[in-house]
Amino acid sequence: MSTEVIKVTINGKEFEVPKGARLIDVCRDKQFDIPSFCYYADLALQASCRMCLVRIEKMPKLQTSCTIICTDGMIVTTQSEEIEKAQRSMLEFLLANHPLDCPVCDRGGECELQEMTFDWGGLEERFTEKKNYYPEKYLSPMVANDPQRCILCKRCTRVCDEWMGEDAIEAGGRGANTVIGTYGGWLDCSQCGNCIEVCPTGTLLDGTYRHQARPWELTQTISTCTYCSDGCQMSLGSRGGDLMRIVARDRYVNGLNGEFLCVKGRFGHPFVNHEERIRTPLIRYQKGGKLIPATWDEAIRHVAQKLDAIVDAHGPNALGVIGSPRITNEANYLLYKFATELVGTNNYTATDSQNLKPFFDNLAGPLATHRDIRYAKTIVLIGGEPEELQPLTGKQIRQAVRNGGAKLIVINSTPIRLIEQATQFIHIRPGAEDAAALLLANNSNDELATQKLGIEANEIQNLRQTIADTQGDLVIMFTGELIGAAQAVMAQLPYVFRGEENGRRVLLHPLPLYNNSVGAHDMGLMNGAMNQRQMLEGAGDAIRAIYLAGSFPIEQLRAHEDALCKLDFLVVQELFETDTTAFADVVLPAASFAEIDGTYTNNDGFVQRVRQSIPPVNQSKSDWMITAQLALELGLDFKFELSASAVFHEIAERVPAYAGLRYPVLKDESNPVQAKYEIAEERDLTSELIALRDAVQALPETRDKREVTPEVGHELFKIGTLTDKVPQFHLLAAGNPRPATLRVSPLYQITVDADLREPVAVAAE
Amino acid sequence: MFIGAIGCEPLQLARVQLENSTSLDVYRKHGGYEALKKALSEMSPDEVTNEVKKSALRGRGGAGFPTGMKWSFVPKDSPKPKYVVCNADESEPGTFKDRYLMERDPHMLIEGMLIAAYALGARLNYIYTRGEYRYLIEIMDRALEEARGAGLLGKNILDSDFSCEIYTHTGAGAYICGEETALLSSLEGLRGHPRMKPPFPAVSGLYASPTVVNNVETLTAVPDIIKMGGEAYQKLGTEKSGGTKLWSVSGHVNRPGVYELPMGYDDMEKFIMEDCDGMLNGGKLKAVIPGGSSVYIMRADQIIGKDVRMDYEGLVAGGSSVGSGGFIVMDESVDIFESTKNLTEFYKHESCGWCTPCREGTDWLVKVFRRVASGGGRPDDAQLMLDLCDNIEGKSFCPLGDAAAWPIQSAIKRFPEDFKKHLVGTNGKPQVEV
Amino acid sequence: MSQQLTQIGPLSQPVNIGDEVASFSSEVEAEINWHLAKYPMKRSAILPLMFIVQRERGYLDAPGVAYLAKRLSLRITDIWEVATFYSMLHTQPVGKYHIQICKTLSCKIMGEPGITDHVCNRLGIKPGETTADGRFTVSLVECLGSCGTAPMFQIGFDYHENLTPEKVDQILDSLP
Ligand SMILES: Cc1cc2nc3c(=O)[nH]c(=O)nc-3n(C[C@H](O)[C@H](O)[C@H](O)COP(=O)(O)O)c2cc1C
């Protein structure tokens, strides 16, 4: 939209608006209420509900304001008898075949159709005929469907297509028989539930929350998702200490994700009130014995004595302190403080196989926000599979291409689903991502790199050309699997591709796996002398005891079981008994994200609030309080009382990137605050490049590229400790009985020619 | 069934009566492809468009939009491919002229399309035929094959540097696909929903490229225009509506059929009583729907002795419009309530379901009609119908909504007695507000 | 997993449409290729291809739909949304002879009701039904463009016009 302003007159008042502004937005911006159902910002226009009719001078008929771009001198009326009648009659039409069963509808109380009818509708119902009827049904374990309530605004089909690129739900039938549905009546998709979110009526409903509560009984708490590193903002709906549902409806929350959530964020919450949550602290008095319930005092005293003894006997470094990329900054910070200030051990880390330290140490440009991604001109994606692992990033990429015309270059060993949007797909050998980093750094190693990647030289030329041609934002994304040297190289790319002259910004977007991977790094936990693998290997000799928040990743655990057995002492803070707690001498019940205050830092570098929605379940405590209590028992008072904000206050003083941040500053989820990471000046990367070159040299050339596009949900539906507690996820993991998936290829992405077509020619397959 | 011209030399229908009139030879013997030759050898594309402008040819599909003007909207400089699409979806109740044009004289359509394609610089073109007309698609395919063989299609047509292909495309049973933007959606393999205008097809149509959609009869008029020149063609008709027009006559007349009349033919009563050989077994004229179901219905007394001229202006003056020229004649035996119910059922069945007023409105209206028909009429039902029509008219996404409302509005206003019969008031007296 | 699975019945109606994909003779494939070759975009050929699948398999059955999706690189839902929009496409079986009687105004006033009654009495079914032997389906359809030769019906793709009960009998008798 240009900066040029034009004049429009609305209801007799003259306004200056930016050229190209959409009339409906302008009217609303100027406080003239315009009803609408089908209009949804950033989705393809529909103009089908006909609610937004206005009168524009010199135009025949009433016009739909959702389709009108303001022109200079336009004279608009939004309120008049004629318009009121039109709006009332549209509602009358919409309600004609509507069952009017608000009292038994889950949406009742937060239904746009209901509200609109109160605001604009007529009084008496003139429709006395028989209503068309469709049976209620489930479309999938997650999505319940009552077609009779549908007003066919098609928001659901559009988000399914435009946001998710799945096109799984569509309109079938014609005329008054049109219904939203799928072939075979079963929804075969990633089950994100965004169709439920955007549905203005009770047509598509959360199948896991059906008939469980009325909206007005729920307390809405704005918080941050605890699954992936995108950090979606959500509203936790709780009643009487139970977390009932999670939504992103804009009436409750307006985060970076808008109304978007993925299947985990939306449906993955039932673990919170799950009956298997650990109830009390547990102590295993002798090895091989059972875990026996204990009081907090007892447990804390027991742990303190043990740790004290071990540190006395073997020195501070014998105690390993391990935080987690899943818990809050506050919790990780206190573990760091505990390790460094109280114990004085060099051996601390977090249960994250990827360490972002080399990246942040060399960071030469700002992190890309999700908004930047949506409006980027070029996106380079190295490794990873955002549509499964960072779904919001996946959606932003898709929209950047489809709604914003961005160029997407995918460098991957697998033809992930996003290649459907890609302008260029560079198909590389598995595990060769480091070689790609080498290519981007400079062109002196092209031969080696292309050979290791198993690609053609011209593929690189195209890639470099696209980057060189980029005017506007260039966003470079990569997975954390890159080795340190490669990360350092990536971090410095803004200097390599700098192009202020043609308005190019180079933005970086790491794709860590966990909701607080970035925060764990920021809190200093990744500066320790050992990483989790080394610590596990050292278990039993260098490392005598481990104080662990959360659990070890299962593959790490399996690899080091005997070492763990040799530990003198293992204390674990957890929600559930896991394979890790099986080795623990003491297990302390931790509170989940829904029960605590704190902050997570996402892959945009946004520091976002986690807010308490329900009281701690059973006897659990938030991780940082446990650490503080343990410290106190060991003789150091952190002096935070019970205040998470006090902890964060100290973080803001100690962590430069967080300087000046306070909870009140982070209050408004609708404009999140980015941590101010220090921008490194241009570095001489010779040593890194040598290291990287050697690493690439060592890469095998034998492994073949994966040829098949992975099925929707192959990562999302994996059963983890938390999703294991959600029955529906087991249905999904079991394949969610559905027809074989067929790939989508959106019509307008094929380029059109009008060349003569030889009638006898056989279409190339 | 009669097929022929009255009050003018047959143009469109010049060859329909000939022995195997579908063959290329016969077409050529009777001046076929002369116009194409002329256009390719003597005229520039813009000159062709200008002739069409001069001819005052107006779209025969129903909207009556000046064809030359429509062509001139196509951005010649656009780098995108251009398309000419023939609208042969003919589904307007009472309309069957395009069918006989294609059945008897396919090459005339091909020649018309080729000239249009030349004028607009289109290389790839389609004839969208309604699915039920399968046998016409076969006729067209044969004719196209013949034309290909004779170098009239494909590369360097008639040794000019103009290359062009035409293909048939089948619909699958949807009236709305006659609406030009819905037709394009359907041609792209999507559901047949209309699209937003603007952008108009001339700017962004098929595959988002400049596209002209023209009715069969519109395109078949083009060769004659080029042959005789725009002015001459226009003179056959009136100033604003040039040339001749086909009328599909059905219902209670002795001689139904396809009639070619000069635009401005005088007058409708004469046409029915003499040219169509009068009312079927001496019945009495009650009503006429002159332009396909989507226009106002006319009372006999709006026709008898009113000499209604048969062209766009004349019919509007007479209280209806030309539409697609589907001329349905009804005698006293017809209950206008029933006939209106019948048409409303048609529109309900054909509403694409995209927009609220048409989808829900037609559904509601049909339900009211059926209730009333089955004896459940209420005094204020006519009022209700009129109000529902008013709530649809001018508020729907595409003109089908309006098309559904007009027949009802005009029927209730012009034939109240037929509705009264069905709407018994609480006081036992029939009543209906008009 | 201790917790009970959420009850998805009785509301749920999962349908497994199976993995079978229809296949066709080389002649039919050639015909399909000819249609695909006509358009710059595969998807445009969806209607012609649907008619072919329908001709070969009687109606758009699951394997037929799977074939279309695969051939046009679309998703089954894309096929479904189109197939259910057009009234000439059948997602349910229809009789060998599909008698489509035009019921719109011109035919209506020229004697459609009599023809419909005659056909239905003769076949012993109501409009919308199919005879037990699966030979005949009778439907009432909207204007077929034979208003001048009303009343009329279409059997399959064949037009039969200016109908009278006698003529209807001849036509039905002559069907193989
Ligand atoms: C609901 C609806 C149905 C239509 N059906 C047809 C049709 O069957 N045939 C046709 O040629 N035009 C039909 N039209 C008109 C087309 O939209 C379009 O105006 C016409 O094809 C343009 O060609 P012309 O300028 O040669 O008339 C229909 C319009 C509407 C709104």
Ligand code: SF4
């Ligand atoms: S008026 Fe609306 S519902 Fe009716 S056909 Fe047009 S777009 Fe479809």
Ligand code: FES
């Ligand atoms: S919001 Fe404009 S038509 Fe729906």
